[in-house]
Amino acid sequence: MQGQWIGNIDGEYKGTLRVELEKRGDRISGNAYLFYDQSHQLPGFRFPLSFNAVAPFVTETQTIYLFTDGGVMSQEDRNRIEAVLVRRFDKLPIPAKLNVEFVNEGADLIVKWWSDEYEPETLTLTHSDIKATSDLVARPDLTTWDQFRQWAVSQRPRNYIFRGQSQPHKLATTFHRTWRKDLNTWIVDDVRMLFGVTIERLSFPLQLGNMEHNAAFWNILQHHGYPTPLLDWTLSPFVAAYFAFCNIKPNDTRAPRIYIFDASAWNEKYGKLAFFADVAPPQLIVLESMPAGNPRAVPQQSVSTVSNIADIEAFIRHKEQEDDRTYLTICDLAADEAPKIMRELELMGITYGSVFPGLDGVCRDMKDRLFTEQV
Structure with missing residues (x-):
């Protein structure tokens, strides 16, 4: 039930x-x-x-x-x-x-x-079964890192948003991956309670009820581990590749995946400047919120989607059938390409320290540099 x-x-x-x-x-x-x-x-x-x-x-x-x-x-x-x-x-x-x-x-x-x-x-x-196997089929033209890199640099910036995952789980928000499903209770009770206990720790004066401030506060909660109806994306295909491969070893049994979402086409049909998350029709809203109180947002070129639907993939597929066009595609790359990919990303300046600024990032970068086996 x-x-x-x-x-x-x-x-x-x-x-x-x-x-x-x-x-x-x-x-x-x-x-x-x-x-x-x-x-x-x-x-x-x-x-x-x-x-x-x-x-x-x-x-x-x-x-x-x-x-x-x-x-x-x-x-x-x-x-x-x-x-x-x-x-x-x-x-x-x-x-x-x-x-x-x-x-x-x-x-x-x-x-x-x-x-x-x-x-x-x-x-x-x-x-809405988010534990079921994803039915997305990988693009046949992007089966290697070289193909993906060449395709990525040929695209117009900001038309697409990207998400990297170390495993091909179905797209779902951290909120919908829990036993909780009543989004109205999360907004009315959780957010107000969390705002009360965190407001003194926020460097930027946020105000609940302001839609842009709500989005910024939800992003802060998301990036500090609290379940939200947000799903993290990035404007950079290479930042997405980093998150897909940062914990992958060459002999890994996991299958890294990069999601490619045509945000420009989606926003043309379904974009909203203002929205309600719970008391609204089934929806997926692309949200580029202000990075107030979230130092990770800018280096990660962070974008979010907010949704009241648990099975986001199924919802997008339904809209694709209605509109007779493709919004979401995927690139599945081999785990044995991980050393090459991570080496190239480091040369681009994309490391743990750059996407997670702070002392933790510095220590992780040094660990990766001094403790990783040479290949």
Whole structure:
């Protein structure tokens, strides 16, 4: 029952239902988010959830109105929208209160909802499984370091962003890799609590509620090990290569991977200057936040994506099918190229000390220089 579950709504009014559930003691809590395609000109909805962790999983929930592209409506906005909906449909399409039941069926979650005035409806949701094997296929034109390097220097800077991983795990944020899935609780409780205990240690005066300041603070949390809905990227293909290979030995059984994301094309279609992370449709936002309080951001040429989706790869693949274009590709290189790659990156000035400035970086650089076996 615990996890993130997503289902598509078909029929005359298409949309998505996203359910995020966490088990805490003898209770399961979380939120459901219903968003219709924007062409339908319908509001979104949030449904707070809380019920016993033993079957039957039944609860009553209240309807919270959201704007089409995210954000909670004021009572005044809700009253205005409800009047429009009544004129359009003769009654509200979603009642103020709903009864909801959840049933696990294998890898699926069956959601049933009803009220005194509305007939029961059901929808099957699929679990966002980030532990499954990645289905991305490596580019056949970038199978060696020489090919990747030549391709990288031929690209226009900032069109692509890159991510290096020592293993080909599916793309997922550090938040979604934990047992936690209710992003609303993370934003309302975690962030406020962490801001209170860290504000005196921040050299730059950040203010929660300011979107740019929120992004900067989330990045600080991310770079100091706290799980966030951010995923780290870089504008540099060579910094990404460093993170893919910095701990790889020539006989390593791991398969280093470099992700190549066409951020320019993605932003053209899905870019946002302002956003809501939780109370929003399924989304992936490219975020180049100010480096306040984060000395690693500039040398790493850091860029982040923020997402309310656990399985980011599946979400991008779905958008690629809808748009008939490719946004995400991968380059898988052989582990036995590690010595050559790391030697060239050092000549470029990309070392542990350069991407992690400070005493730790200096010591790691000296260790790599004096203790690494000569080949």
